[in-house]
Amino acid sequence: MTAEAPNGSLTISREALPGSQVALTIEVPASELEAAYEKTLRKLTQKVKVQGFRPGKAPRAVLEARLGAEAIREEVIESFVPEVVNRALTESELEPIDRPRVDLIEFERGKPARFTATVSVMPAVTLADLDVIRMEPSVTEVTDEMVDQRVQELLETQAALEPVERPVEEGDVIVADLDVSTAGVDVPSQARRAMEIEVKDGVLIPELHQAVIGKSTGEVAEAEVKMPDDAAPEVAGKLAHLRLTVHGVKRKDVPRLDDRVAETISNGEQKTALELKIAVRRDLQEQAARIDELAHEQKVLQAVVEASEVEIPASLVDHEVAHQLEDLEARIGRQGLRLDRYFAYAGTTAQEWAAKARPDAESRLRVDMVLAEATKKLGIEPTTEEVYAHLLSEANKDPELRGEVDKLTQNRTAVEYFRHRLTRIKTLEALVALAAGPGTGESNSGEG
Numbered sequence: 001m002t003a004e005a006p007n008g009s010l011t012i013s014r015e016a017l018p019g020s021q022v023a024l025t026i027e028v029p030a031s032e033l034e035a036a037y038e039k040t041l042r043k044l045t046q047k048v049k050v051q052g053f054r055p056g057k058a059p060r061a062v063l064e065a066r067l068g069a070e071a072i073r074e075e076v077i078e079s080f081v082p083e084v085v086n087r088a089l090t091e092s093e094l095e096p097i098d099r100p101r102v103d104l105i106e107f108e109r110g111k112p113a114r115f116t117a118t119v120s121v122m123p124a125v126t127l128a129d130l131d132v133i134r135m136e137p138s139v140t141e142v143t144d145e146m147v148d149q150r151v152q153e154l155l156e157t158q159a160a161l162e163p164v165e166r167p168v169e170e171g172d173v174i175v176a177d178l179d180v181s182t183a184g185v186d187v188p189s190q191a192r193r194a195m196e197i198e199v200k201d202g203v204l205i206p207e208l209h210q211a212v213i214g215k216s217t218g219e220v221a222e223a224e225v226k227m228p229d230d231a232a233p234e235v236a237g238k239l240a241h242l243r244l245t246v247h248g249v250k251r252k253d254v255p256r257l258d259d260r261v262a263e264t265i266s267n268g269e270q271k272t273a274l275e276l277k278i279a280v281r282r283d284l285q286e287q288a289a290r291i292d293e294l295a296h297e298q299k300v301l302q303a304v305v306e307a308s309e310v311e312i313p314a315s316l317v318d319h320e321v322a323h324q325l326e327d328l329e330a331r332i333g334r335q336g337l338r339l340d341r342y343f344a345y346a347g348t349t350a351q352e353w354a355a356k357a358r359p360d361a362e363s364r365l366r367v368d369m370v371l372a373e374a375t376k377k378l379g380i381e382p383t384t385e386e387v388y389a390h391l392l393s394e395a396n397k398d399p400e401l402r403g404e405v406d407k408l409t410q411n412r413t414a415v416e417y418f419r420h421r422l423t424r425i426k427t428l429e430a431l432v433a434l435a436a437g438p439g440t441g442e443s444n445s446g447e448g
Helices: 030-047 060-067 069-091 144-156 206-212 257-267 273-307 314-333 339-347 350-376 384-397 405-408 412-435
Strands: 010-016 021-028 101-106 113-120 160-163 173-182 190-197 221-227 237-252
Touching: 030 069, 030 113, 069 101, 101 350, 113 257, 113 314, 144 257, 144 273, 190 273, 206 221, 206 237, 257 273, 273 350, 273 412, 314 339, 314 350, 339 350, 384 412, 405 412
Parallel strands: none
Antiparallel strands: 010 021, 021 113, 101 113, 160 237, 173 190, 173 237, 221 237
């Protein structure tokens, strides 16, 4: 515990506690406490009616006898202690992130008052030594097989569908009805009628995919499936019974690749099959490079976070989880659902949901705080011109924002949002450059 010299009329000692908390032990002179009693009694004299006296005219002794010492003490505590705590926080240069928890030690008239105020504060971040983190980026090779697979996918977009009278085979397109039930009760909101669906991996649920192979028109494929937690609330996390009734089978007639088909697929940009393959390889290489870049960024960031030290206050995690819950309520509200019904459908409660959400919330806060400390350490602060250029660049990528640039530049909240995004981008770029080692140069352009 560290004691501070009296500041004004208060004597304050300060103790750092685990969980990024600080406890202040505050002592108030008896004279100041007496003044608080007098102020409270003057107010009570005007408010409290005493039989036989006009308002405000009852003698002090009569008023004190009428109310009782304990009631007066509670009134003084309610009005005086919060004001003293705020003074102590200001004098101690603390910026709490939650409401102070006050514990009275001594609070008796005629004596100095002593109490503690415990608050959570933004945690100090001990940033990793950025000069020792080294990481080589990985490079994904685009193989001939990857090019052939992508070309095949493009060819399938030109496929003709031909009805056939035979059992379902891999790659067919079927016309089918889907019915879903849980615990023997139908879930009409999840039913689908006369839907066309391709029988292949990644399209059908694996259990249903396996069950429908070999079925003929009029037959039913059934499967028991544990639904994912992010499914519709009526079935999320539950064991569902799926019934797929086949009404028709169509065979896909995929064209062979030739110059004419290549020109059609590319909307005339490539004139030959070879040109199409070259263009496909180039697109895949660009995609792979971007994915590699993002993956490398995340690896570097993870290394920096893991090598840094920061203790996240529980109150900050509480706030983050509450914010997530508000977002969830808004999302499901747009679907016409209430939050309590959503949790009932999902077979959980708000408390259980919040408990599961805490680890991810704490992890996000940790990343944000480490990044903020790295930004400060690296001295990254985009100029106003860079922020507006970033805003314009991002808005031009979004059809909905493209015509709103003037409004965005006049909206302080929007500008600050893009400033925050650009600062984060520039910080990540700088961390990646440092992880590459000396001689690679640092990128602070901000456009990624």
